[in-house]
Amino acid sequence: MKPVTLKEIADKLNISVTTVSKALKDYPDVSPKTKALVKELAATLNYTPNSFAVNLRTKESKTIGLVIPEVVHHFFSNVIKGIISEAEKVGYLVIILQSNESYELEKKQIELLMSHRVDGILISLANGTADFKHLNAVINQDKPLVMFDKIAKLVKCSKIIIDDQKAAYMATQHLIDTGCKRIAHFRGPLLPQNSIDRFLGYKKALLDNGMEYDPSLVYLNDCDENSFDDGKMNAAKLYKEHNDVDGIFINTDLVAIGAISEFNRLGVKIPDEISIVGFSNWFMSSVISPTITTIDQPGYTMGQIAFNQLYKEIKDIKNSLTITPEIIQLETALIKRESTK
Amino acid sequence: MKPVTLKEIADKLNISVTTVSKALKDYPDVSPKTKALVKELAATLNYTPNSFAVNLRTKESKTIGLVIPEVVHHFFSNVIKGIISEAEKVGYLVIILQSNESYELEKKQIELLMSHRVDGILISLANGTADFKHLNAVINQDKPLVMFDKIAKLVKCSKIIIDDQKAAYMATQHLIDTGCKRIAHFRGPLLPQNSIDRFLGYKKALLDNGMEYDPSLVYLNDCDENSFDDGKMNAAKLYKEHNDVDGIFINTDLVAIGAISEFNRLGVKIPDEISIVGFSNWFMSSVISPTITTIDQPGYTMGQIAFNQLYKEIKDIKNSLTITPEIIQLETALIKRESTK
Numbered sequence: 099m100k101p102v103t104l105k106e107i108a109d110k111l112n113i114s115v116t117t118v119s120k121a122l123k124d125y126p127d128v129s130p131k132t133k134a135l136v137k138e139l140a141a142t143l144n145y146t147p148n149s150f151a152v153n154l155r156t157k158e159s160k161t162i163g164l165v166i167p168e169v170v171h172h173f174f175s176n177v178i179k180g181i182i183s184e185a186e187k188v189g190y191l192v193i194i195l196q197s198n199e200s201y202e203l204e205k206k207q208i209e210l211l212m213s214h215r216v217d218g219i220l221i222s223l224a225n226g227t228a229d230f231k232h233l234n235a236v237i238n239q240d241k242p243l244v245m246f247d248k249i250a251k252l253v254k255c256s257k258i259i260i261d262d263q264k265a266a267y268m269a270t271q272h273l274i275d276t277g278c279k280r281i282a283h284f285r286g287p288l289l290p291q292n293s294i295d296r297f298l299g300y301k302k303a304l305l306d307n308g309m310e311y312d313p314s315l316v317y318l319n320d321c322d323e324n325s326f327d328d329g330k331m332n333a334a335k336l337y338k339e340h341n342d343v344d345g346i347f348i349n350t351d352l353v354a355i356g357a358i359s360e361f362n363r364l365g366v367k368i369p370d371e372i373s374i375v376g377f378s379n380w381f382m383s384s385v386i387s388p389t390i391t392t393i394d395q396p397g398y399t400m401g402q403i404a405f406n407q408l409y410k411e412i413k414d415i416k417n418s419l420t421i422t423p424e425i426i427q428l429e430t431a432l433i434k435r436e437s438t439k
Numbered sequence: 440m441k442p443v444t445l446k447e448i449a450d451k452l453n454i455s456v457t458t459v460s461k462a463l464k465d466y467p468d469v470s471p472k473t474k475a476l477v478k479e480l481a482a483t484l485n486y487t488p489n490s491f492a493v494n495l496r497t498k499e500s501k502t503i504g505l506v507i508p509e510v511v512h513h514f515f516s517n518v519i520k521g522i523i524s525e526a527e528k529v530g531y532l533v534i535i536l537q538s539n540e541s542y543e544l545e546k547k548q549i550e551l552l553m554s555h556r557v558d559g560i561l562i563s564l565a566n567g568t569a570d571f572k573h574l575n576a577v578i579n580q581d582k583p584l585v586m587f588d589k590i591a592k593l594v595k596c597s598k599i600i601i602d603d604q605k606a607a608y609m610a611t612q613h614l615i616d617t618g619c620k621r622i623a624h625f626r627g628p629l630l631p632q633n634s635i636d637r638f639l640g641y642k643k644a645l646l647d648n649g650m651e652y653d654p655s656l657v658y659l660n661d662c663d664e665n666s667f668d669d670g671k672m673n674a675a676k677l678y679k680e681h682n683d684v685d686g687i688f689i690n691t692d693l694v695a696i697g698a699i700s701e702f703n704r705l706g707v708k709i710p711d712e713i714s715i716v717g718f719s720n721w722f723m724s725s726v727i728s729p730t731i732t733t734i735d736q737p738g739y740t741m742g743q744i745a746f747n748q749l750y751k752e753i754k755d756i757k758n759s760l761t762i763t764p765e766i767i768q769l770e771t772a773l774i775k776r777e778s779t780k
Binding site: 144146160161169170171172175176178179182183186189191192193194195196207209210211212213214235238239326355359362381382385386387 | 485487501502510511512513516517519520523524527530532533534535536537548550551552553554555576579580667696700703722723726727728
């Protein structure tokens with residue numbers, strides 16, 4: 099059964115296509131009797147309005163694109179959930195693409211979304227992205243673009259972020275306050291702004307407390323991802339190289355869980371010998387043994403706010419208003435658990 | 440800057456719109472010189488083809504809809520990743536909607552996707568879905584529909600599944616083979632087919648081994664979800680009501696992790712006092728202490744195969760072929776770890 103068209107309904111009732119269209123939209127210049135006839139037949143025939151035809155007229159696709167580094171990820175999957183729940187409230191659909199932390203893929207995906215005429219784009223940057231032409235191209239075409247979590251300071255668009263530096267400072271300060279004297283940092287990949295900011299927060303907390311900053315205590319990942327295995331490997335390395343370290347600030351809970359698993363294997367007692375603070379407050383961090391002290395990063399809320407900002411800008415563009423980029427910073431909190439004293 | 444149209448390019452070069460369109464598509468009846476001029480100007484002006492206009496002609500949207508009960512879920516997020524990775528290979532975009540295990544929401548979402556003229560729909564049913572009119576309506580309009588994981592046996596469409604009954608039998612048999620004499624089952628919610636099938640596999644294994652089936656050892660969840668807290672609560676209940684139980688087959692790893700956390704708290708030794716087998720092989724089950732014996736459920740592969748089946752059917756419909764629904768069953772495996780003897 100092919101989809102029913104307005105013309106078929108019009109033919110069956112021997113009226114014009116315009117009348118059918120007006121009847122379905124409840125225009126006042128169509129009689130109640132005709133409206134009733136048209137609506138009944140439309141329902142019987144399972145008529146659904148062709149949104150492509152609608153789109154060509156209104157120039158709206160009622161869809162937005164979302165480019166995200168990784169779908170299988172506790173933080174990002176919460177962001178996705180926040181975005182699609184808000185989008186649905188206003189009848190918007192969300193197309194999701196995964197960049198796998200690759201700049202090349204991200205660039206192609208942005209082009210694909212633009213050619214599909216999405217009404218706006220939400221993006222959290224790939225760790226590999228250091229060139230922003232593909233994003234500026236979106237903005238230059240008056241297409242709303244909102245970044246969240248992993249942003250580029252140089253691109254002029256709205257951004258939904260947390261204060262990574264402040265949060266990392268808070269995490270490190272907690273290690274200092276609970277008696278740690280030599281604090282390492284697992285910083286993750288080199289490039290992304292949030293890695294940089296968390297590192298700066300860690301360093302600043304050390305210096306503000308009159309502690310030495312030792313670059314050899316900062317452990318980078320081998321690749322552009324943050325994995326359980328990165329935590330295991332860096333914990334093993336640290337254990338060999340610096341067994342005087344008594345605290346670690348780790349850039350995500352997943353990596354922290356890897357580190358804890360390795361320390362458990364090595365018989366290193368947490369927090370007696372080493373204290374650990376993670377980042378993100380993944381629910382697993384409240385379940386693992388020991389439970390992990392961490393920074394709560396509000397993924398679901400971030401997704402909701404990111405969509406609503408984009409939606410506001412889509413409406414602004416529609417009303418021929420100029421978009422004023424906004425930076426919205428969400429609050430984070432330290433969640434104290436068993437992995438620190 | 441508004442998107443550039445074919446007409447603007449044509450006007451600037453003082454040639455027809457048809458010639459511009461043909462030049463961009465490399466038609467042989469346009470001179471190489473004109474082609475070069477058109478392509479250069481199109482690139483300078485950042486021209487992107489309007490896919491809505493294209494869609495109206497070809498009647499293809501090159502998008503599919505995906506309705507999934509829950510995005511923040513280790514198994515489903517792997518399925519999503521498998522789907523979008525395959526879709527991208529053939530230039531398809533994926534719109535994701537989350538039904539929150541609600542039939543009402545799922546029904547609305549199917550209607551929304553149909554009105555957006557997606558080329559096909561992938562769905563894993565909400566636990567609340569017991570009526571299938573909304574799905575039959577899709578099929579009756581010759582729109583390809585493929586179900587995966589949580590399916591309805593009564594709907595005539597392709598299905599990508601695992602043999603839940605066989606997998607559950609394997610899990611329960613492993614408990615019996617390792618010496619368990621009284622085996623409980625945390626079955627999750629009542630309705631979904633995979634809950635039913637896992638329960639049947641558990642029961643069959645008991646009876647085939649000459650063991651008594653005792654309904655009071657089957658624990659249902661309070662609501663339609665499977666959560667960590669369900670595991671904690673049911674473990675606490677079981678501990679009070681049946682302290683002779685020495686093995687549990689639990690319907691998902693997340694619930695198993697909740698149960699283990701409660702048994703750890705109560706001082707019940709795993710596997711010495713109670714053995715546990717989970718389901719899904721979430722990577723956390725290899726990390727938690729004790730690590731969990733479980734059934735490996737291939738989410739990523741299921742997503743890939745589901746998309747490819749849908750894509751095949753989209754092409755069949757396009758070529759006016761009749762769709763023959765297929766049932767594709769993926770292999771599962773028992774992964775032995777520390778939670779069983």
